[in-house]
Amino acid sequence: MRRLYFHSLLSRAVTEPAPTPDERALAELGASLRARARARLGRSLAIREVDAGSCNGCELEIHALNNAFYDLERFGIRFVASPRHADVLLVTGPVTRNMAFALKRAFDCTPDPKWVVAAGDCACGRGLFAPSYALEGEDGAVARVLPVDLHIPGCPPTPVDLLRGLLALLEAADGRIPHAACPTC
Amino acid sequence: MSELLACFEGLRAEPDHHPWPRFRVDRERWLALRQGLARDRFALLAEFGEPQEVHAILFDGESLALVVASLACPTGRFPSLAVDHLPAVRFERTLRDLVGLEPEGLFDLRPWLDHGKWPLSRPLASNPGAPEVAFDYAFLPVEGEGLHQIPVGPIHAGIIEPGHFRFTASGETVVRLEERLGWVHKGIEKRLVGLDLESACRIVGRVSGDSTVAFAWAFARAAEAIAGVVPPARAVWLRALMLELERIANHFGDIGAICNDAAFTLIHAHCGILRERVLRAAHEVFGHRLMMDRVVPGGVAVDLDPGGIARLHRLVDELAPAFDKVVSAYDNTPSLLDRTAETGRVSPSLVRRFAAGGHVGRAAGRPFDSRAHLATEPYDDLGFRPVVREAGDVDARVWIRIEEVRESLRLVREILAKLPAGPVRVELPVRAGCGLGVAEAFRGEVLVWLRLDEAGRVRRCYPRDPSWLQWPLLEAAIEGNIVADFPLCNKSFNCSYSGHDL
Ligand code: SF4
Numbered sequence: 001m002r003r004l005y006f007h008s009l010l011s012r013a014v015t016e017p018a019p020t021p022d023e024r025a026l027a028e029l030g031a032s033l034r035a036r037a038r039a040r041l042g043r044s045l046a047i048r049e050v051d052a053g054s055c056n057g058c059e060l061e062i063h064a065l066n067n068a069f070y071d072l073e074r075f076g077i078r079f080v081a082s083p084r085h086a087d088v089l090l091v092t093g094p095v096t097r098n099m100a101f102a103l104k105r106a107f108d109c110t111p112d113p114k115w116v117v118a119a120g121d122c123a124c125g126r127g128l129f130a131p132s133y134a135l136e137g138e139d140g141a142v143a144r145v146l147p148v149d150l151h152i153p154g155c156p157p158t159p160v161d162l163l164r165g166l167l168a169l170l171e172a173a174d175g176r177i178p179h180a181a182c183p184t185c
Numbered sequence: 186m187s188e189l190l191a192c193f194e195g196l197r198a199e200p201d202h203h204p205w206p207r208f209r210v211d212r213e214r215w216l217a218l219r220q221g222l223a224r225d226r227f228a229l230l231a232e233f234g235e236p237q238e239v240h241a242i243l244f245d246g247e248s249l250a251l252v253v254a255s256l257a258c259p260t261g262r263f264p265s266l267a268v269d270h271l272p273a274v275r276f277e278r279t280l281r282d283l284v285g286l287e288p289e290g291l292f293d294l295r296p297w298l299d300h301g302k303w304p305l306s307r308p309l310a311s312n313p314g315a316p317e318v319a320f321d322y323a324f325l326p327v328e329g330e331g332l333h334q335i336p337v338g339p340i341h342a343g344i345i346e347p348g349h350f351r352f353t354a355s356g357e358t359v360v361r362l363e364e365r366l367g368w369v370h371k372g373i374e375k376r377l378v379g380l381d382l383e384s385a386c387r388i389v390g391r392v393s394g395d396s397t398v399a400f401a402w403a404f405a406r407a408a409e410a411i412a413g414v415v416p417p418a419r420a421v422w423l424r425a426l427m428l429e430l431e432r433i434a435n436h437f438g439d440i441g442a443i444c445n446d447a448a449f450t451l452i453h454a455h456c457g458i459l460r461e462r463v464l465r466a467a468h469e470v471f472g473h474r475l476m477m478d479r480v481v482p483g484g485v486a487v488d489l490d491p492g493g494i495a496r497l498h499r500l501v502d503e504l505a506p507a508f509d510k511v512v513s514a515y516d517n518t519p520s521l522l523d524r525t526a527e528t529g530r531v532s533p534s535l536v537r538r539f540a541a542g543g544h545v546g547r548a549a550g551r552p553f554d555s556r557a558h559l560a561t562e563p564y565d566d567l568g569f570r571p572v573v574r575e576a577g578d579v580d581a582r583v584w585i586r587i588e589e590v591r592e593s594l595r596l597v598r599e600i601l602a603k604l605p606a607g608p609v610r611v612e613l614p615v616r617a618g619c620g621l622g623v624a625e626a627f628r629g630e631v632l633v634w635l636r637l638d639e640a641g642r643v644r645r646c647y648p649r650d651p652s653w654l655q656w657p658l659l660e661a662a663i664e665g666n667i668v669a670d671f672p673l674c675n676k677s678f679n680c681s682y683s684g685h686d687l
Contacts, residue, residue: 004451004452004455004510004514005451050340051346052347052369053368053371055391055392055393056393056395056681056683057397057475058394059344059345060475064460064461064464066457068454068457079343094371096368097303098367098369099339099347099369102339102368128387129371129391131376132371132373132376133303133304133372134372140371155477156394156475158468158474
């Protein structure tokens with residue numbers, strides 16, 4: 001037992017330097033934020049993750065964001081238990097018809113200003129389960145149900161993919177979209 | 186002769202079904218099978234259907250006989266097995282929802298996967314019906330003084346899959362838990378119809394993302410059995426290597442998550458690091474962190490070079506001592522053990538009746554592990570021995586995982602040392618037929634039943650996640666425990682929602 005404590009205290013941190021925000025994501029966010037007032041969130045984002053039909057592969061990688069290597073919280077981004085405490089809904093999976101209602105309710109419970117991120121090929125509407133009778137709009141794209149601000153592709157997206165997308169969102173939410181990426185400037 | 190095989194005496198096995206036998210039975214024999222199940226003489230691993238036929242996958246743990254029994258249902262009806270064998274209830278409710286077959290005598294007629302939201306009903310029937318009208322799901326009535334209900338889900342607090350739990354509690358104590366699942370039903374079985382082998386394998390490899398290697402391997406085994414092709418030895422060993430890495434990574438995740446739910450975050454943090462190390466090595470060596478699409482029909486999609494072998498040796502050398510420290514922290518923290526010991530107990534008889542596999546079964550005295558008992562290649566060359574405990578509580582399920590991680594680390598070393606040379610993939614000839622594939626995922630045995638048409642395309646594919654037989658036992662495990670211990674029990678099971686909802 002004590003060995004583990006000492007080991008934890010004395011060993012070097014495994015946490016990695018931050019990746020740069022994803023350029024493509026910044027561009028997409030610039031467009032999606034154009035019409036909206038930018039909120040000053042003090043460089044902090046609360047995320048509510050909603051699995052709307054995923055195979056659970058995406059969840060595994062989202063979980064990994066919390067491990068010591070990626071340590072999401074150091075950026076001021078944290079996962080919260082209730083949509084009422086969230087700034088961002090991070091949605092995975094093809095949206096199943098059985099989950100669409102719950103997803104919409106979670107969105108309605110999230111206070112403004114809020115952002116929706118679709119994570120994974122399935123959530124982006126080009127996953128392997130489509131087309132299917134059991135998916136919203138047959139392809140299960142999150143955008144069929146909610147206004148999506150950012151798409152993070154991948155099957156599943158790696159933690160670095162997710163992190164770069166979320167960092168871009170953090171910049172955008174903070175009104176700090178670089179000029180090059182912001183079509184309104 | 187085993188009592189299971191005796192039920193088929195005088196029958197000829199279907200010639201196009203491999204590698205285990207399939208028998209077409211009449212109603213009389215079907216009822217005899219029901220009798221055998223009622224008397225716990227053998228176990229039901231799955232019950233599923235095609236438009237004109239219902240299939241039961243049966244297993245006798247003593248003789249290790251595995252058989253598919255099929256009953257033609259030209260009128261769309263068949264005698265319910267659930268009448269005398271409760272583990273069949275959810276299978277038969279699903280048969281009604283998806284195929285439209287009517288189990289005669291079934292006492293629970295509530296739809297299971299169909300929530301009344303699809304644009305059609307009976308999607309797998311030859312003539313799907315009009316949509317189920319929207320309905321209020323009737324939870325089982327509970328009567329008693331001072332009872333209250335707590336509905337949870339489908340969206341839960343935390344990054345986990347959706348499902349609904351209806352607790353009835355008396356004060357702090359759970360009197361009954363009733364699960365309602367089906368939220369992430371994606372229509373996988375229908376989606377698979379008509380696909381070529383490779384496309385179907387990618388989708389079956391995503392039935393439950395955490396078990397992608399196991400599902401893809403079970404699918405490949407079914408396809409290879411139909412083709413009559415033995416995959417190259419090197420491919421089989423590489424599959425086992427990936428399967429053990431998948432098991433190690435998932436067990437790390439589970440051990441950490443269980444301790445986290447007992448508010449012991451230190452172990453969670455360390456397990457997170459260990460898991461990440463495995464995924465990174467998998468990415469470097471196999472090109473994908475979860476090893477998706479690496480197992481393909483006919484072999485594997487990637488070979489391992491000497492650099493990769495060295496990399497994985499380094500990984501195991503790094504993991505083993507670090508994991509020992511984590512285990513000793515678990516074993517020496519009384520406040521943690523106080524939470525896990527004697528919590529969420531499942532009795533050995535229930536585990537046997539439900540044929541629950543993986544850590545749920547092996548923590549309660551059911552020694553079955555398909556690596557030792559059904560799909561033994563290459564494990565028979567590696568001296569594999571399943572791990573078994575008796576207590577059936579959360580603590581026992583943690584220890585099963587701990588010992589399995591150690592065994593898997595040993596297996597990885599053995600495989601790396603003895604990996605046979607040669608090709609890693611062969612072409613499969615196009616052939617019609619039926620096959621059954623098995624692989625031991627980290628949570629238990631995965632089954633894939635497959636029927637291919639003349640063009641080698643999928644006519645019917647049924648993937649069965651081990652969770653099907655574990656979910657009902659979670660309801661039993663929490664009974665008499667306090668509500669606050671539910672997350673702990675749930676994590677110690679870690680059933681798949683996606684694997685169950687299909
Ligand atoms: S994108 Fe891939 S990993 Fe994510 S839910 Fe879809 S199939 Fe699973």
